[in-house]
Amino acid sequence: MSNAVIEIRNLSKIYRDFWGRKKVQAVKSLSMDVQKGEVFGLLGPNGSGKTTTMKMLLGLLFPTSGEMTILGKSASDVSKNEKIGYLPEESYLYRFLNADETLDFYGRLFNMSAADRIRRSDELIEMVGLGKARRRQLKEYSKGMTRRIGLAQALINDPELVLLDEPTSGLDPLGTREMKDLILRLKAQGKTVVMCSHQLADVQDVCDRIAVLFQGELKVLGRVDELLEMRNETQMRTSSLSKEAEEDIRKVLEKHNIKNAQFTSPRADLEELFLRTVRESGERPGRRFSAEEIAASGKGGNA
Amino acid sequence: MDFDIRPYNLSSAATSWMMLVGILTLISVGLSFVLSLARNGGSGVAIFTRGLGSYLGDLFSLSLGRIYALTKLTLLEAIRRKALLVFVVFAVLLMFAGWFLTDTNSRPELQVSIHVTFLLTAIAWLILPAVIFLSCWALPEDIRIRSLHTVVTKPARRLEIVIGRMAGMGIVACLVLVVMGVIGAVWIYRKLPENSRSQLTCRVPVFGQLYFFDVDGQPAATGINVGDTWMYRSHIAGNSRARAVWMFRDVNESSIVRETIGTGDEAKTVEGVKLECRFEAFRTVKGSEKSVLQGVQAQYTLSSNPREEAFGMLSQGEALRPVADALRDGQFRNGSERLKELATRVRSNPDELRPADYLGLQNGLAVAGVVLKELKLPALLPVQEKFEAASNSGIALIRVLQINNTTGATDKPPYAEFAESLETLAGGILENADVLHESLPKLEVPLPAFHISEYHEGAAENITVVPRKLRFAADYETLARFLSGIFEKWSEEGKLVEGNAISSGLVDSLQKDASVSPLNAELLVTVLNEQLTAGTLKISDGKLAVVDGRRWFAFFDDLIRKELLISQDTDGWLIEKDLLTDLVSNGFYAS
Known part of the structure; x- marks a missing residue:
């Protein structure tokens, strides 16, 4: 029995203009799996199709062709979102809400009970270190604080699969380290994490496996330690x-x-x-x- | 063009709405199917089916919790992004509006109108930007700053997002409306002088059924068409017998309003029925400037007249009019004679009357039968049956006339049978003339005349509160009924006789208990004594009675017709009637 949380087969995405003419092919025949419990990194330069792939996984974009399943369900099935957490590249949150209200709002979208929402909000706010700023509106937050509350909202439902788009972007080294620690903690809890990032060092630190995309095509796929191993040298x-x-x-x-x-x-x-x-x-x-x-x-x- | 005065029908409106939504849904689904086929070819059917299934799935798995979350989000957005600043603008407007709106020279009713119009306009213009801002901030802004990405990646359905946002905006708009409405109402209430406040009470319209009397005083469905296309706006000729009649069938206790008239010490509360009309004058002569400015004189007459209702329809056609006029006027013996004459004409020379006359006559007879039946008075039953029989006979006659007319047949119409039924009816009317006269009372209460503007702006002037207790100069018939009512009762109570003479305290009793003026009370007692001396009245068993066994009504009717009871007061015989108990019992007319 397959242990894959995400299965992608021959996935392609072509962006078209108003008249249906092809503008660019963002993803070309992508096939790969993400296994349960691993931290998977999607790498590639700008325009390589990382974010497009992630948006297709989330159902934000429809693929032009190909198939994909997440947690055994179609990407267009809204019910799959029950077990997914998503941190977008920029934290697109409601700036007029404070941290408590933000988490309460997203908790309600999961139909969580009031008691669960309060308990989970307290845990997450504590975890991301925003205890002192929980009553301030998000428009008063620094970029790092916004990323943290963004991460907290992604974890409000205690998801099985966490999709992180540039998780360390905008964070100071301390925040970056905390984010990496957190990813490893999620892995330790048995959750599956998919992240895409330009910060190669970060990816190297936390990812079990990576896929490198270039111009929409999959160029490299494998375990990080295997890919980086220099077999013709020895270090003592x-x-x-x-x-x-x-x-x-x-x-x-x-x-x-x-x-x-x-x-x-x-x-x-x-x-x-x-x-x-x-x-x-x-x-x-x-x-x-x-x-x-x-x-x-x-x-x-x-x- | 017609004017529909029926009240708003919610169920019919809801049905229309659902039909419209259904049609639009079908069109959208059909269009989507065609587009899917055009874009995807053969696989378009499967894609369309999947899409439809997904939509229906969304529809049946809507979560109130998620909708509430999005609604609450919209409310918070409105508050935090200061959309509710409109309240500040509103408050500023109200603070300074008084400087410009208060005009002590204006009439109070115009003050109400100005204040209410200002308030409603201010609310409308302030809600508009609030709603526009909110709708711009909601979904379009969510899409622009991509906060929608964090929502649609949760288990929120598209439909829930739209419904939640719309509900939020709706609630904000309602909230703004309610708060502004309440503040505005308090503001207006405090601003207006005390005697104008009653005009703020919402009036529930009770529409009357409108019909007309033409210049000859005959019933007509419409008035004069002066070239205005609105059917309900026909005119009546001035200075003639023409009348517009509104018939109200549902006047009851709930129709009574309480209005305070006057200010300060002169203020008094009037309990009555409010009549509101908008008149328009159409002149066929130029008139002087003075006469135009003076407006037109109008007068309401409250009337309860079952005779008009029963026999008005008999007036159709010149030949039948004498019968109808006599019956409408309460001259049943005369009416019976005219009916006999008509029957004779039908028997001897039936072709003098046109088929339309027969149709009108049959129709009138049928209506009379129905109206008399509705009154549910046992005394009227024999006459009512004769009207029905005559009507049925008329139907048989008309049927033959119609067959002859359409097929060219030459069957002999049953004129003789019809004439016989009319004669039977005439006999019945004659036999029951007194019963009919007593059972079908006509009561007319003329109200003071007033001037109305010839222009639309004067609409507010046409509101009249008719007091519940009506004191008016009675006409002959009403006086006869009034006096006969009192004397029948007092005769039974033995209040009329003292020994072998009419009670010496009758003058006082008439003044105190029946509100008859001293002069008229003395006149009445004098006339009664004269009649006693003349032998028209007698005293037996301590009671006063009419010698020939007639009822008091016939007795007084006779006295009035002989002009023995002409009022000694210049005001006439002033009597008091209750608008509900006396006028409404048999229907209520205001003409």
Whole structure:
């Protein structure tokens, strides 16, 4: 029995003008599956058909040809939305509502009981960290706050499948990290997440499998770790080596005919630096950190 | 062109609406099917069926909860986006409107009209932008800023979204209307002088059935056509016997209104029936400027006249008119004579009358039979049966006349039988003349005449409140009925006689208990004493009675016709009648 949450077969979408003349083919014969419980990434440059594919999955656009099922139902079947959560690329929410009202409104669309709506709203507002701003209208929110409340509305129904369009767009590194943590938490809860993003590092961090689209065609599909694995290289990590130790190791490697060995200290990425700075600034306000201090505290991704 | 005065019929309107929606739905479905075929060829049928199924599925799985969510969203949107600022504009308008609207020189009824018109116009013009803004903000804005994406990706049906948004806008518009209406009503109520406030009460129209009397005083279906195309607007000739008659069949306690007339100490509450009319004058002469400005004099007469109803239809045709006129006038003996003459004509020279005359006569007889039957008076039963018999005989005659006319046959029409039935009827009328006269009373109450403008603007002037207690100068017939009513009762009670003479306290009783003026009370007692002396009246068993056994009505009728009871007051015999109990009992006419 298939464990696929999403099944797409030969999906095509052609945008036409008023007279029915073909303008552009956004998606060309796309076929792929998304399995239950995985985090799936849709990648590609602008205009590659990611958002069109997602909108077709949600029933916002009708495919020109091909078939697709979501949670075993047709994409045009409104009842499938009962188990889906969707975070659009921009958070298209009602700016005159506050966070509580927003979640209450979307909860009502799922016919949730008043008690459930209140409980779920409290949980989600707490989860996305908007407890202090829950009574403010969304028009007063920053972009990051708007993304968070957008995410909360996507999760109001505790969905089985979450579709996230550019989930980290507009978020600061802290928010980005929290969003990635959240995606991983959703995965841990057994939910299926489909996301499309330009932030390749983010995709790499959270996705189990990815599909790369280019000009509407599927170019790459597979597991991230398999796709990124460099089979002709080996990486070894130790505590800091002395010059003598380096020479000895180099000799051993030459004995096995390996000549291009490199010995360097690993570097933390900018995200880790940023997160560590923010954290330590909170602990020791008013203090500035020197480059040496930062380098000395670098533990390579343990920020 | 005709004017339909029937009240609004909700069920018929709902049926029409459903039919219209049904037709539009069928057209839309048909058009969609054709388009689907045109776009998709053979597979269009399947696509169309799927679409239709999906729509029907949506229709039957509508969720009130989701509709409510969208309705509430629209309400919040209206409040948060300040659509309700119209209230501020409204308040400002009301604050300063008084400066421009109050004109102490204007008549109170015009003040009401000006204030109400201002308020309704202000509300209409303020609701309009509110609704326009709301409709622009709702779905189009949802689509533009794509907030609709977050809604349609929830289990919300398209139909629910549309219904929810429409319901929200409807509620906002109603809310604005109600709030403005209530505030406006309070504002008007406080603004208007006390004596004009009663005009704010909504009037429920009771439409009368309209018919006419022509210049000869004969019943007519319409008045004079002066070139105006509206059928209900026919005119009556001035300074003639022409009348317009409105017949009201459903006047009862609920028709009585209470109006305060006058201001301050002079204010008094009048209980009565409100008559509202709009008159228009059409002149065939130029007239002077003064006469035009003065307007036209009009007069209402309240009338209850079952004789008119019963015998009016007999007036169709010159030959039958003498009979009808006599019966309508209550001269039943004379009417019987005229009917006999007619029967003789029918028997001896039937071709003098045209077939149309026979038709009119039969029709009149039938109507008389029906009206007498409706009165449900046992005393009238024998006469009513004779009218019916004559009518049936007339039907037999007309049938033969029609067959002869259409087929060219030469069957002998049963003129003799018809004439015989008319003679029988004439005999019946003669025999029951007194019963008919007493059972079919005519009561006419003339109301004070008033001037009306010749122009439409004067509509407000034509509202007349007829007091429930009517005090008026009685005509001969009414006086006879009034006096006979009193004397029959008092005779039974033994109030008329004291020993062997007429009671000395009768003059006082007439003044106190029957509101007869002192002069007329004395006249009446004097005449009664004269009649007692002359032997027309007698006293037996302590009661006053008419010698020849006639009823009091016939006795007083005779006295009045002999002009023995001419009023000693310049006001005439003033008597009081109750509009409901005295006038309405047999139908109510205002002419």
